[in-house]
Amino acid sequence: KNEVEQSPQNLTAQEGEFITINCSYSVGISALHWLQQHPGGGIVSLFMLSSGKKKHGRLIATINIQEKHSSLHITASHPRDSAVYICAVYGGATNKLIFGTGTLLAVQP
Protein backbone atom coordinates (compact mmCIF):
# COMPACT_ATOMS: atom_id res chain seq x y z
CA LYS A 1 0.00 0.00 0.00
CA ASN A 2 1.35 3.41 -0.95
CA GLU A 3 1.98 5.86 1.86
CA VAL A 4 0.16 8.55 -0.13
CA GLU A 5 -3.02 7.66 -1.96
CA GLN A 6 -4.97 9.91 -4.30
CA SER A 7 -8.48 9.60 -5.63
CA PRO A 8 -9.76 9.54 -8.19
CA GLN A 9 -6.92 8.49 -10.48
CA ASN A 10 -8.72 9.93 -13.49
CA LEU A 11 -11.39 12.59 -13.58
CA THR A 12 -13.32 14.11 -16.47
CA ALA A 13 -15.43 17.19 -15.87
CA GLN A 14 -17.40 19.69 -17.86
CA GLU A 15 -16.30 23.29 -17.91
CA GLY A 16 -17.72 25.18 -14.96
CA GLU A 17 -18.05 22.18 -12.66
CA PHE A 18 -16.75 22.11 -9.10
CA ILE A 19 -13.94 19.57 -8.78
CA THR A 20 -12.55 17.77 -5.75
CA ILE A 21 -9.37 15.68 -5.65
CA ASN A 22 -8.59 13.75 -2.49
CA CYS A 23 -5.33 12.75 -0.85
CA SER A 24 -4.93 10.36 2.08
CA TYR A 25 -1.67 9.49 3.75
CA SER A 26 -0.61 6.93 6.31
CA VAL A 27 2.51 8.55 7.79
CA GLY A 28 2.96 11.39 10.21
CA ILE A 29 3.69 14.55 8.28
CA SER A 30 4.96 18.04 8.82
CA ALA A 31 3.40 19.51 5.67
CA LEU A 32 1.64 18.63 2.44
CA HIS A 33 2.28 19.88 -1.11
CA TRP A 34 -0.19 20.09 -3.98
CA LEU A 35 1.55 20.16 -7.34
CA GLN A 36 0.28 20.64 -10.89
CA GLN A 37 1.82 19.17 -14.03
CA HIS A 38 0.51 19.94 -17.50
CA PRO A 39 1.04 17.28 -20.21
CA GLY A 40 4.67 17.27 -21.23
CA GLY A 41 5.28 20.16 -18.90
CA GLY A 42 7.04 21.05 -15.73
CA ILE A 43 5.82 20.79 -12.17
CA VAL A 44 4.34 23.81 -10.46
CA SER A 45 3.75 24.13 -6.75
CA LEU A 46 0.15 25.14 -6.03
CA PHE A 47 0.04 24.98 -2.25
CA MET A 48 1.99 23.90 0.75
CA LEU A 49 -0.01 23.56 3.95
CA SER A 50 0.23 22.02 7.37
CA SER A 51 -3.18 22.94 8.78
CA GLY A 52 -6.51 24.46 7.86
CA LYS A 53 -7.21 25.85 4.44
CA LYS A 54 -5.53 27.92 1.75
CA LYS A 55 -7.08 29.65 -1.25
CA HIS A 56 -5.53 30.98 -4.43
CA GLY A 57 -7.87 32.18 -7.12
CA ARG A 58 -10.22 29.33 -8.02
CA LEU A 59 -8.15 26.78 -6.12
CA ILE A 60 -8.74 25.81 -2.51
CA ALA A 61 -6.74 23.29 -0.50
CA THR A 62 -7.75 21.89 2.87
CA ILE A 63 -6.06 19.53 5.25
CA ASN A 64 -7.26 17.55 8.27
CA ILE A 65 -4.21 16.38 10.19
CA GLN A 66 -6.21 14.14 12.56
CA GLU A 67 -7.85 12.30 9.68
CA LYS A 68 -4.67 12.34 7.56
CA HIS A 69 -6.56 13.71 4.61
CA SER A 70 -6.34 16.65 2.25
CA SER A 71 -8.54 17.88 -0.58
CA LEU A 72 -7.89 20.12 -3.55
CA HIS A 73 -10.94 21.93 -4.89
CA ILE A 74 -11.27 23.76 -8.18
CA THR A 75 -14.23 26.06 -8.55
CA ALA A 76 -15.63 27.04 -11.97
CA SER A 77 -13.31 24.61 -13.73
CA HIS A 78 -11.84 25.54 -17.10
CA PRO A 79 -10.15 23.48 -19.84
CA ARG A 80 -6.83 25.07 -18.93
CA ASP A 81 -7.11 23.32 -15.54
CA SER A 82 -6.58 20.03 -17.38
CA ALA A 83 -3.42 18.58 -15.88
CA VAL A 84 -2.09 15.99 -13.46
CA TYR A 85 -2.47 17.02 -9.84
CA ILE A 86 0.02 15.47 -7.44
CA CYS A 87 -0.18 15.30 -3.68
CA ALA A 88 3.13 15.01 -1.82
CA VAL A 89 3.88 14.94 1.91
CA TYR A 90 6.88 15.71 4.03
CA GLY A 91 7.07 12.63 6.25
CA GLY A 92 7.86 13.66 9.82
CA ALA A 93 11.10 15.54 10.46
CA THR A 94 12.45 15.09 6.98
CA ASN A 95 13.28 17.11 3.92
CA LYS A 96 12.05 14.34 1.64
CA LEU A 97 8.74 14.44 -0.21
CA ILE A 98 6.66 11.29 -0.57
CA PHE A 99 4.54 11.49 -3.71
CA GLY A 100 1.10 10.24 -4.58
CA THR A 101 0.53 8.74 -8.00
CA GLY A 102 -1.36 11.76 -9.28
CA THR A 103 -4.86 12.52 -10.53
CA LEU A 104 -5.31 13.13 -14.24
CA LEU A 105 -7.96 15.82 -14.72
CA ALA A 106 -9.56 16.58 -18.07
CA VAL A 107 -11.96 19.52 -18.25
CA GLN A 108 -14.04 19.50 -21.39
CA PRO A 109 -15.45 22.70 -22.90
Add this chain to the structure above:
Amino acid sequence: DAGVIQSPRHEVTEMGQEVTLRCKPISGHDYLFWYRQTMMRGLELLIYFNNNVPIDDSGMPEDRFSAKMPNASFSTLKIQPSEPRDSAVYFCASSSSGGAREQFFGPGTRLTVL
Protein backbone atom coordinates in the same frame (compact mmCIF):
# COMPACT_ATOMS: atom_id res chain seq x y z
CA ASP B 1 13.77 36.25 -10.70
CA ALA B 2 14.79 33.16 -12.68
CA GLY B 3 13.46 29.85 -11.49
CA VAL B 4 15.32 26.58 -11.44
CA ILE B 5 17.17 26.09 -14.71
CA GLN B 6 17.87 22.70 -16.23
CA SER B 7 19.78 21.69 -19.33
CA PRO B 8 19.45 20.13 -21.72
CA ARG B 9 15.66 20.03 -22.03
CA HIS B 10 15.80 16.95 -24.21
CA GLU B 11 18.54 14.37 -24.58
CA VAL B 12 18.59 11.39 -26.90
CA THR B 13 21.52 9.06 -26.61
CA GLU B 14 22.52 5.51 -27.34
CA MET B 15 22.90 2.78 -24.78
CA GLY B 16 26.33 2.82 -23.21
CA GLN B 17 26.93 6.53 -23.62
CA GLU B 18 27.57 8.90 -20.76
CA VAL B 19 24.82 11.41 -20.02
CA THR B 20 25.20 14.57 -17.93
CA LEU B 21 22.21 16.57 -16.76
CA ARG B 22 22.68 20.04 -15.33
CA CYS B 23 20.80 22.17 -12.84
CA LYS B 24 21.04 25.69 -11.52
CA PRO B 25 18.94 26.22 -8.38
CA ILE B 26 17.22 29.43 -7.40
CA SER B 27 19.73 31.85 -5.94
CA GLY B 28 19.75 31.71 -2.16
CA HIS B 29 18.22 28.24 -1.95
CA ASP B 30 20.41 25.86 0.01
CA TYR B 31 18.58 22.62 -0.71
CA LEU B 32 18.71 20.91 -4.10
CA PHE B 33 16.81 17.77 -5.09
CA TRP B 34 17.08 15.46 -8.09
CA TYR B 35 13.95 13.50 -9.07
CA ARG B 36 13.11 10.98 -11.76
CA GLN B 37 9.63 10.59 -13.22
CA THR B 38 8.44 7.56 -15.15
CA MET B 39 5.01 6.32 -16.10
CA MET B 40 5.50 3.16 -14.06
CA ARG B 41 6.89 4.63 -10.84
CA GLY B 42 5.82 8.28 -10.87
CA LEU B 43 8.12 10.76 -9.15
CA GLU B 44 11.04 9.39 -7.18
CA LEU B 45 13.67 11.23 -5.19
CA LEU B 46 17.16 10.26 -6.31
CA ILE B 47 19.37 12.43 -4.12
CA TYR B 48 19.35 15.73 -2.30
CA PHE B 49 22.00 18.21 -1.21
CA ASN B 50 22.16 20.76 1.58
CA ASN B 51 24.76 23.50 1.26
CA ASN B 52 26.38 21.55 -1.59
CA VAL B 53 26.77 18.40 0.54
CA PRO B 54 24.92 15.20 -0.44
CA ILE B 55 22.60 14.31 2.45
CA ASP B 56 20.60 11.35 1.20
CA ASP B 57 21.40 9.36 -1.92
CA SER B 58 19.36 6.29 -1.00
CA GLY B 59 17.20 6.79 -4.09
CA MET B 60 20.07 6.58 -6.56
CA PRO B 61 19.31 3.41 -8.50
CA GLU B 62 22.82 2.03 -8.83
CA ASP B 63 26.46 2.86 -9.26
CA ARG B 64 25.89 4.04 -12.79
CA PHE B 65 24.31 7.16 -11.34
CA SER B 66 26.32 9.90 -9.66
CA ALA B 67 25.55 13.47 -8.65
CA LYS B 68 27.72 16.39 -7.67
CA MET B 69 27.23 19.93 -6.47
CA PRO B 70 30.55 21.75 -6.77
CA ASN B 71 29.06 25.09 -5.72
CA ALA B 72 25.81 26.68 -4.61
CA SER B 73 24.68 27.49 -8.14
CA PHE B 74 25.35 24.28 -10.05
CA SER B 75 24.68 20.57 -9.83
CA THR B 76 25.08 17.66 -12.22
CA LEU B 77 23.52 14.23 -12.45
CA LYS B 78 25.58 11.79 -14.47
CA ILE B 79 24.65 8.39 -15.84
CA GLN B 80 27.49 6.20 -17.08
CA PRO B 81 26.89 3.95 -18.91
CA SER B 82 23.30 4.77 -19.82
CA GLU B 83 20.69 2.06 -20.40
CA PRO B 84 17.26 2.15 -22.07
CA ARG B 85 15.56 1.73 -18.67
CA ASP B 86 17.04 5.09 -17.65
CA SER B 87 14.68 6.81 -20.09
CA ALA B 88 12.60 9.21 -18.01
CA VAL B 89 12.09 12.85 -17.18
CA TYR B 90 14.61 14.11 -14.64
CA PHE B 91 13.61 17.07 -12.52
CA CYS B 92 15.72 19.27 -10.33
CA ALA B 93 14.12 21.25 -7.50
CA SER B 94 15.37 23.65 -4.88
CA SER B 95 14.13 25.06 -1.61
CA SER B 96 15.28 27.47 1.04
CA SER B 97 16.26 26.21 4.48
CA GLY B 98 15.10 22.78 5.56
CA GLY B 99 12.17 20.87 6.88
CA ALA B 100 8.85 21.35 5.20
CA ARG B 101 9.74 24.08 2.75
CA GLU B 102 8.08 24.66 -0.59
CA GLN B 103 10.09 23.14 -3.40
CA PHE B 104 10.43 24.85 -6.76
CA PHE B 105 10.87 22.57 -9.74
CA GLY B 106 12.82 23.07 -12.92
CA PRO B 107 11.31 22.31 -16.34
CA GLY B 108 12.87 18.86 -16.44
CA THR B 109 15.14 17.01 -18.85
CA ARG B 110 13.49 14.35 -20.99
CA LEU B 111 16.06 11.60 -21.48
CA THR B 112 15.67 8.90 -24.11
CA VAL B 113 18.23 6.12 -24.23
CA LEU B 114 18.00 4.04 -27.41
